[in-house]
Amino acid sequence: xxxxxxxxxxxxxxxxxxxxxxxxxxxxxxxxxxxxxxxxxxxxxxxxxxxxxxxxxxxxxxxxxxxxxxxxxxxxxxxxxxxxxxxxxxxxxxxxxxxxxxxxxxxxxxxxxxxxxxxxxxxxxxxxxxxxxxxxxxxxxxxxxxxxxxxxxxxxxxxxxxxxxxxxxxxxxxxxxxxxxxxxxxxxxxxxxxxxxxxxxxxxxxxxxxxxxxxxxxxxxxxxxxxxxxxxxxxxxxxxxxxxxxxxxxxxx
Amino acid sequence: xxxxxxxxxxxxxxxxxxxxxxxxxxxxxxxxxxxxxxxxxxxxxxxxxxxxxxxxxxxxxxxxxxxxxxxxxxxxxxxxxxxxxxxxxxxxxxxxxxxxxxxxxxxxxxxxxxxxxxxxxxxxxxxxxxxxxxxxxxxxxxxxxxxxxxxxxxxxxxxxxxxxxxxxxxxxxxxxxxxxxxxxxxxxxxxxxxxxxxxxxxxxxxxxxxxxxxxxxxxxxxxxxxxxxxxxxxxxxxxxxxxxxxxxxxxxxxxxxxxxxxxxxxxxxxxxxxxxxxxxxxxxxxxxxxxxxxxxxxxxxxxxxxxxxxxxxxxxxxxxxxxxxxx
Amino acid sequence: xxxxxxxxxxxxxxxxxxxxxxxxxxxxxxxxxxxxxxxxxxxxxxxxxxxxxxxxxxxxxxxxxxxxxxxxxxxxxxxxxxxxxxxxxxxxxxxxxxxxxxxxxxxxxxxxxxxxxxxxxxxxxxxxxxxxxxxxxxxxxxxxxxxxxxxxxxxxxxxxxxxxxxxxxxxxxxxxxxxxxxxxxxxxxxxxxxxxxxxxxxxxxxxxxxxxxxxxxxxxxxxxxxxxxxxxxxxxxxxxxxxxxxxxxxxxxxxxxxxxxxxxxxxxxxxxxxxxxxxxxxxxxxxxxxxxxxxxxxxxxxx
Ligand SMILES: Nc1ncnc2c1ncn2[C@@H]1O[C@H](COP(=O)(O)OP(=O)(O)OP(=O)(O)O)[C@@H](O)[C@H]1O
Ligand SMILES: [Mg+2]
Numbered sequence: 080x081x082x083x084x085x086x087x088x089x090x091x092x093x094x095x096x097x098x099x100x101x102x103x104x105x106x107x108x109x110x111x112x113x114x115x116x117x118x119x120x121x122x123x124x125x126x127x128x129x130x131x132x133x134x135x136x137x138x139x140x141x142x143x144x145x146x147x148x149x150x151x152x153x154x155x156x157x158x159x160x161x162x163x164x165x166x167x168x169x170x171x172x173x174x175x176x177x178x179x180x181x182x183x184x185x186x187x188x189x190x191x192x193x194x195x196x197x198x199x200x201x202x203x204x205x206x207x208x209x210x211x212x213x214x215x216x217x218x219x220x221x222x223x224x225x226x227x228x229x230x231x232x233x234x235x236x237x238x239x240x241x242x243x244x245x246x247x248x249x250x251x252x253x254x255x256x257x258x259x260x261x262x263x264x265x266x267x268x269x270x271x272x273x274x275x276x277x278x279x280x281x282x283x284x285x286x287x288x289x290x291x292x293x294x295x296x297x298x299x300x301x302x303x304x305x306x307x308x309x310x311x312x313x314x315x316x317x318x319x320x321x322x323x324x325x326x327x328x329x330x331x332x
Numbered sequence: 333x334x335x336x337x338x339x340x341x342x343x344x345x346x347x348x349x350x351x352x353x354x355x356x357x358x359x360x361x362x363x364x365x366x367x368x369x370x371x372x373x374x375x376x377x378x379x380x381x382x383x384x385x386x387x388x389x390x391x392x393x394x395x396x397x398x399x400x401x402x403x404x405x406x407x408x409x410x411x412x413x414x415x416x417x418x419x420x421x422x423x424x425x426x427x428x429x430x431x432x433x434x435x436x437x438x439x440x441x442x443x444x445x446x447x448x449x450x451x452x453x454x455x456x457x458x459x460x461x462x463x464x465x466x467x468x469x470x471x472x473x474x475x476x477x478x479x480x481x482x483x484x485x486x487x488x489x490x491x492x493x494x495x496x497x498x499x500x501x502x503x504x505x506x507x508x509x510x511x512x513x514x515x516x517x518x519x520x521x522x523x524x525x526x527x528x529x530x531x532x533x534x535x536x537x538x539x540x541x542x543x544x545x546x547x548x549x550x551x552x553x554x555x556x557x558x559x560x561x562x563x564x565x566x567x568x569x570x571x572x573x574x575x576x577x578x579x580x581x582x583x584x585x586x587x588x589x590x591x592x593x594x595x596x597x598x599x600x601x602x603x604x605x606x607x608x609x610x611x612x613x614x615x616x617x618x619x620x621x622x623x624x625x626x627x628x629x630x631x632x633x634x635x636x637x638x639x640x641x642x643x644x645x646x647x648x649x650x651x652x653x654x655x656x657x658x659x
Numbered sequence: 660x661x662x663x664x665x666x667x668x669x670x671x672x673x674x675x676x677x678x679x680x681x682x683x684x685x686x687x688x689x690x691x692x693x694x695x696x697x698x699x700x701x702x703x704x705x706x707x708x709x710x711x712x713x714x715x716x717x718x719x720x721x722x723x724x725x726x727x728x729x730x731x732x733x734x735x736x737x738x739x740x741x742x743x744x745x746x747x748x749x750x751x752x753x754x755x756x757x758x759x760x761x762x763x764x765x766x767x768x769x770x771x772x773x774x775x776x777x778x779x780x781x782x783x784x785x786x787x788x789x790x791x792x793x794x795x796x797x798x799x800x801x802x803x804x805x806x807x808x809x810x811x812x813x814x815x816x817x818x819x820x821x822x823x824x825x826x827x828x829x830x831x832x833x834x835x836x837x838x839x840x841x842x843x844x845x846x847x848x849x850x851x852x853x854x855x856x857x858x859x860x861x862x863x864x865x866x867x868x869x870x871x872x873x874x875x876x877x878x879x880x881x882x883x884x885x886x887x888x889x890x891x892x893x894x895x896x897x898x899x900x901x902x903x904x905x906x907x908x909x910x911x912x913x914x915x916x917x918x919x920x921x922x923x924x925x926x927x928x929x930x931x932x933x934x935x936x937x938x939x940x941x942x943x944x945x946x947x948x949x950x951x952x953x954x955x956x957x958x959x960x961x962x
Contacts, residue, residue, distance in 0.1 A: 131545060133541070133544075133545075152544075152549075153544040153545060154544050154546075154547050154548055154549045154550070155549075157544075157545060157546060157547030158547050162545075163545055165542070165545075169539055169541070169542045170542075171534075171535055171538045171539060171542070172538065173534075173538065174531075174534075174535075174538075178531070182531060182532070182535050182543075182546065183546045183547075185528055185531070185532070186543075186546045186547035186548045187547055192528070192529055192556070193527045193528030193529055194520075194523070194524055194527050194528075194529050194530075195520075195523050195524075195527055196527055196528075197523075197526045197527065198526060198527055198528045198530075198531050199526055201528075240546065244546060244547055383750075389749060389750045389753070391753065451947055451950070451951060454950070454951070454954055455950060455954045457749060458687070458693060458749050458889075458893065459889060459950065459954065459955070461693070461749060461753060462885055462886070462888075462889045462946075463889070463946070463947065463950055465882065465885070466882075466886060466889075466943040466946050466947065467943070467947070469882060469940075469943055470940045470943040470944070473936065473939035473940050473943075474936050474939075474940060476939065477932060477935040477936040477939055478932065478936065479932050480932070586878070586882065587878075590753075590754075590757045593750075593753070593754060593757075594754060594757070597750070597754055627765050627768070627769050628765075629761040629762065629764065629765035630761075630762055630765040630766055630769065632758075632761060633758040633759060633760070633761035633762030633763075633765065634758065634762055635758070636754060636755065636757065636758030636761070637740055637755045637758040637759060637762075640747075640751050640754045640755040640758070641743055641744075641751075641755065644751070
């Protein structure tokens with residue numbers, strides 16, 4: 080099994096004259112945490128959007144588990160095992176935390192066309208959902224409406240929803256965005272606990288989180304991947320330090 | 333008994349006793365008014381499915397109301413004239429049997445909704461509002477120019493539909509039949525709201541993008557809801573044709589679409605009982621204001637503006653929020 | 660000859676639609692407001708002009724009184740009601756402005772009575788002009804065409820060349836930025852709304868000699884005007900012009916020729932009904948077709 084789980088080749092996306100992604104090549108192995116870092120506007124969210132299927136690339140391919148999914152619609156990708164969390168928290172505010180996760184389970188559990196039976200009493204939906212909430216440490220908040228959860232808790236809920244779809248790869252767009260130090264550390268712990276089991280494409284500005292989690296790191300600048308490698312290689316890469324970290328070569332990291 | 337149950341049982345008892353009460357008080361016409369309110373409520377229940385639960389603002393639901401009404405009227409017309417409806421590729425005659433004509437009305441509306449939904453759900457927001465409006469206008473003008481069925485002047489029914497042992501010309505019997513349909517629709521909505529389909533629909537209303545990312549093929553769900561909604565409104569139209577024993581293109585006018593919207597919003601979007609309350613309030617307001625002045629619209633218009641600005645949750649939504657605090 | 664006449668009729672309808680659609684699309688593009696009551700301003704303009712023309716015995720004076728008067732009505736409506744709706748969703752806007760339509764139709768019926776009025780065109784435009792040898796055409800309709808095209812030119816100049824136009828364009832794409840420029844955005848909105856009301860009134864006054872001036876006349880043209888806006892692309896003046904011409908000619912030519920064409924193919928009785936039905940549905944079919952092909956209209960203004 081040497082074939083990567085996700086294989087991105089020559090992915091290009093322009094907004095008018097601006098090349099948000101410019102011939103991006105990137106692959107993710109099974110179970111690998113692959114971080115993508117880069118300055119604001121580097122094209123990271125655009126990259127995730129194309130992998131998730133919301134944005135149609137101008138050219139290039141996305142392969143997932145040996146299939147070309149470049150033209151596959153978003154829901155079909157999710158069914159194949161590709162999950163994502165959003166950069167801007169987007170849970171369903173009026174539903175309870177458990178409802179949110181159960182909805183994610185439902186998407187992958189048979190037909191959505193139940194018109195009569197109370198879905199809130201279906202153990203086939205509720206039990207896996209509760210297990211996912213437990214996994215992210217939110218079991219105690221299962222009945223609380225999602226809108227009343229604290230910001231950090233909502234991010235955890237996002238993760239639980241992604242997990243509930245039984246993914247092989249999770250696309251994480253800044254999972255610690257807007258979090259305090261404590262929440263942030265908890266999220267990193269959570270992700271560390273999933274490591275090895277689920278592959279992750281992790282976009283993150285918090286370098287502590289990146290270096291704690293990543294097996295490999297790709298650096299994006301101006302729509303291009305300028306370097307890919309193990310954390311130590313990237314840390315040492317002079318081009319990266321110049322282009323991204325904005326340091327001159329002599330400065331300590 | 334909780335306050336909510338008390339309200340529900342009280343309302344149901346009132347609805348069941350209404351024909352007797354009206355008879356005793358010598359207000360026989362009240363049965364007809366109540367029937368009308370129930371039929372409008374049924375149309376509202378149909379629209380509420382996509383508007384309240386699905387967040388789809390259709391400004392063209394009168395199309396289904398009118399189409400359902402016309403199907404009943406046209407079938408009955410052919411039955412009366414004993415002319416076949418069509419002779420090729422096979423012969424279909426007219427009918428005035430409710431058991432045939434009403435499902436035919438629903439089926440026709442479901443098909444129309446399938447086409448209309450398949451095209452309009454490709455767009456969103458304002459474009460969706462406008463394209464549903466355009467479709468309704470299209471059907472409106474279609475019936476205006478359909479000279480064979482009266483064109484602008486409309487079409488009278490020779491008689492109400494025949495329904496086995498029931499005599500629909502008897503106001504009380506017709507009223508109870510309509511009441512049964514409304515109760516069934518209410519029950520179905522209440523169940524649906526917590527069933528898989530309903531939860532998916534509400535998820536789409538709140539954040540469609542997220543639902544797709546979770547793996548829901550949302551367009552299919554929305555289309556299914558749109559079709560069911562169209563069929564329910566079509567049934568309401570079929571009942572209204574029976575009630576008035578007359579149809580004309582104004583059944584499909586855009587003002588009618590606006591009225592159904594108003595009913596749902598006044599009553600409370602996304603609540604099962606909202607459309608019923610909305611229809612009653614709408615009708616009572618109309619009655620009260622028009623008793624007072626023939627120019628009642630000049631008061632109703634601003635009331636509507638104020639309701640939108642200051643009472644967005646609707647009447648039943650408001651009552652529910654109070655009840656929830658008690659329960 | 661007949662074709663030329665009908666094409667001119669189509670263009671003239673298109674010009675009227677453009678006057679309404681321009682205001683609608685500006686208000687939609689800039690304030691993000693669906694204003695169903697726009698047709699009511701058209702109606703109010705026509706009624707004021709009808710009264711004023713009768714009173715002063717002059718079409719032009721009627722026009723000159725109706726334009727600012729309607730603009731004032733529009734501005735009052737904006738300040739009292741519509742301003743509260745800018746931040747609401749489209750559903751709220753549709754319902755509230757639906758309420759305004761009911762109000763205006765009834766108000767007009769109360770003030771002017773239920774009977775339809777007519778406005779006489781000015782005497783120097785009441786004749787016909789020979790556009791081609793042997794093909795007379797009403798001078799007033801030609802004047803409508805000329806006025807409409809002049810307004811289109813004026814709007815183009817206004818939006819493309821003036822400071823106000825710059826603000827309008829900027830406001831359509833970025834409200835905060837205009838606010839940051841130190842422009843009072845409320846005043847800008849009110850101004851744009853007054854401009855839209857004036858254009859609607861202009862259309863209403865010019866409609867007076869051709870159609871009946873009656874309660875409910877606004878909605879007959881409002882819905883086609885919305886079709887124009889949607890076809891052209893929300894927020895685009897150029898789209899409104901192209902869409903209006905398309906809709907105006909499609910509607911007029913359809914009504915003039917489709918029944919005949921179908922009659923010739925399928926035999927007169929049944930077929931002219933089909934033709935007439937198709938003709939009255941033509942603009943909606945056109946809109947559906949455009950949206951299938953381009954879901955955001957012909958000239959999407961942003962995004
Ligand atoms: N819909 C759009 N239309 C036009 N330009 C866009 C659009 N979305 C993104 N861009 C531009 O594309 C570039 C890449 O944006 P993107 O959001 O992918 O960056 P990012 O790496 O995720 O940045 P951040 O770290 O701030 O999240 C930016 O210059 C952005 O302004
Ligand atoms: Mg980003």
